[in-house]
Amino acid sequence: MILIDGKKEAANLREELKKEVSQLKTKYNKVPGLTVILIGDFTPSQIYVRNKEKSAKEVGLKSEVIKYPDRVEETTILNKIHELNKDETVSGILVQLPLPRHINKKKVIEAIIPEKDVDGFHPMNVGNLSSGYESSVPCTPLGCYLLIKKVEPNLSGKKAVVIGRSNLNGKPMTQLLLKENCTVTITHSKTKDLKGECLKGDIVVAAVGIPELVKGDWIKKDSIVIDVGINKTEKGIVGDVAFDEVSKIAKAITPVPGGVGPMTIACLLKNTIECFKRSQS
Ligand code: NAD
Numbered sequence: 001m002i003l004i005d006g007k008k009e010a011a012n013l014r015e016e017l018k019k020e021v022s023q024l025k026t027k028y029n030k031v032p033g034l035t036v037i038l039i040g041d042f043t044p045s046q047i048y049v050r051n052k053e054k055s056a057k058e059v060g061l062k063s064e065v066i067k068y069p070d071r072v073e074e075t076t077i078l079n080k081i082h083e084l085n086k087d088e089t090v091s092g093i094l095v096q097l098p099l100p101r102h103i104n105k106k107k108v109i110e111a112i113i114p115e116k117d118v119d120g121f122h123p124m125n126v127g128n129l130s131s132g133y134e135s136s137v138p139c140t141p142l143g144c145y146l147l148i149k150k151v152e153p154n155l156s157g158k159k160a161v162v163i164g165r166s167n168l169n170g171k172p173m174t175q176l177l178l179k180e181n182c183t184v185t186i187t188h189s190k191t192k193d194l195k196g197e198c199l200k201g202d203i204v205v206a207a208v209g210i211p212e213l214v215k216g217d218w219i220k221k222d223s224i225v226i227d228v229g230i231n232k233t234e235k236g237i238v239g240d241v242a243f244d245e246v247s248k249i250a251k252a253i254t255p256v257p258g259g260v261g262p263m264t265i266a267c268l269l270k271n272t273i274e275c276f277k278r279s280q281s
Helices: 006-028 043-058 074-086 105-111 123-131 139-151 170-179 194-198 260-280
Strands: 033-039 062-068 092-095 159-163 183-187 203-206 224-227 231-233 236-238
Touching: 006 043, 006 139, 006 260, 033 043, 033 074, 033 260, 043 062, 043 260, 062 074, 074 092, 074 105, 092 260, 123 170, 139 170, 139 203, 139 224, 139 260, 159 170, 159 194, 170 183, 170 203, 183 194
Parallel strands: 033 062, 033 092, 159 183, 159 203, 203 224
Antiparallel strands: 231 236
């Protein structure tokens, strides 16, 4: 069984990105810039943003965090985004979610120009991804995709089962696997025979948010299992996959923590660099 080491893969990716940033600096005499907008004092968001800033600096990006109090007006945020859209030193803009209730998420996502949308949430990028065109891809599914490709470079003809249909994870994951010529089944809370569907998968990606939903007898021998879930339980953080059972059956599996999680921020840095490169061409 292959234990997919997301920490190691993310460190390797960051190392590659660091080299790339240094080459871009030589070529263009400037470096890609990432600006993160953080609203409020929700602790997990503060931790994510701190980690994003730290990683961005480590690979040599210009990194900036703009903080607003919880009660900031929506127009203030939209005006700041418009300003950043025009700022040539900013390659990527990210507004940390979740937002306070009085701020319209859709308006905020759509205010960021698609060229600087490093989260890949803008409808233009969603459309480009599903049309098979170049686009920013949401960071977590991009990380899952890179991990799967490490284990199995040729995915053509494989059966993939994605559990969860969120815009953040399930849907973009499906598009990435389709692009690789997988036959993809997307499942969700209303799926009738989830176990039966999972058993058909050469690849199973679980992005649900239910602790250890996927059991050992749901998984085909020699499948690749990617666990996106992060669930707080009495026994600590666990994924959406019952790791102890499934790791006895699968060919390869990501642990939680230490699997998909570390890849997410590395992919954000990758997206920022891609946005920069597209803006220079
Ligand atoms: P979400 O709540 O937006 O979507 C969950 C999806 O699961 C929905 O499409 C729903 O239909 C489906 N679902 C719910 N119950 C189900 C069931 N019983 N059977 C089958 N499908 C069911 O969640 P999300 O934002 O996509 O996040 C999913 C999980 O991934 C969460 O645990 C979240 O914390 C984690 N997450 C991890 C990372 C990371 O970096 N590793 C990033 C984002 C989210």
